[in-house]
Amino acid sequence: MNELQIIAGCKEQKREAQRILYEKYARRMYGICLRYSSDHADAQDLLQDGFMKVFAHIGSFQEKGSFEGWLKRIFINLSLESLRKKKAMFQFSDDIQNVPDVVDESTEDSQMYKLSEVELLKMVQELPVGYSTVFNLYAIEDFSHKEIAEMLNISEGTSRSQYVRARQILQRKVEQYIKERS
Template sequence: MNELQIIAGCKEQKREAQKMLYEVYARKMYSICLRYSSDQDAAQDLLQDGFMKVFANIDSFQERGSFEGWLKRIFINLALENLRKKKSIIQTSDDVQDLPDIVDDSTEDEQMYKISESELLNMVQDLPRGYSTVFNLYAIEDYSHKEIAEMMNISEGTSRSQYVRARQILQGKVRQYIKERS
């Protein structure tokens, strides 16, 4: 079955199509859930809730644009909604101009390959929730600060400052990690 057939089957609520959709996209959507969750159990719960939402709303997919993009949007919005309910998103009024410039050290860039994806994910998850959320949305999901501000109900300046602070903290964690393993 190709993607369009799977989607059509899901719209007809066929279990086989739903299972195939889950099998094709669960791994990618789980990685999104994990980026916005505190642990694997919370990410698994978010994954299940996300697929329930997908199956309940699949009729709203108009086959315009990428289906995977549509799925990602659902999972990201669900993760943000979950964070809002837990009041885990830090909202500050910091302005990015008050922050020091980040020095981009090419030595660190060369050392990045020594850090596994799971170790880097752990570093991102250890950030304060607001910082990690903005970092994920901007650096990984490729949303603009304007879009992030709208999604999180914060100002663009707050989005920028939380991203800059997240990068600063991550750079420190990477330096420490490299230092400990050198």
């Protein structure tokens, strides 16, 4: 079954098509959920809720863009909604004084390669919620600061400063981790 056939089957609420769709995308969507949640149980709940939402609204997919992009948007929005409901929402500041426009990436990038994906994910999850959310949206999901600002109802400057601060903290965490492992 190709992707268009799977989507058509899901629009007709065929269980086999839904199972195939779930199996095809669950791992990637779980990764998104895990980036925005505090633990595996929360991520699993978001994954299940996300697929329920996908199956309920798959009829709205217009087949004009990437289906995976459409899915990702649902899971990201669901994850952000979950953060809002938990009142774990972000404490943002527009104060961008003493925040450099550029982070030294040469050291950070060379250090990052020494970490496993799990280790890096754990470090990102340890960031304050606002920092980790903006970091994920910008660095991982590839949203612009303008899009992030609109999604989170913050200014573009706040998005930029949160991202830079998140990178600075991660850089220090990575350096400390590497130092401890050496």
